[in-house]
Amino acid sequence: MHEYGITESLLQIVEDRAREAGVTKVATIRVVVGALTGFVPDCIQFYYETMSKNTIAEGARLEFEELPVRLRCRVCSEVFIPADREWTCPVCGSSEADIEGGRELYIKEMEVS
């Protein structure tokens, strides 16, 4: 259910940006969602449709770009995408890695009409 709050924030950003740019209609919103955020695009979509009613962003299409988890090996600094729960470096075999990416959540682009 935490998608509710995030959708509200996204919509707020879209409205602010559209207003700043003097836009009256938003056509497409491209959202980047990292795998570690746990956000489900379908849920965001669902809330979005309800919340965007009577706003500048009503009827806009949401497009999601899902980013995988990326790890950086602590031993050899290799950045890799782990397979499921095997967080093992493909280069040196170390299982000590730091999270490099996957927590992203932001609006990448907006198309207006």
Ligand SMILES: [Zn+2]
């Ligand atoms: Zn390594």
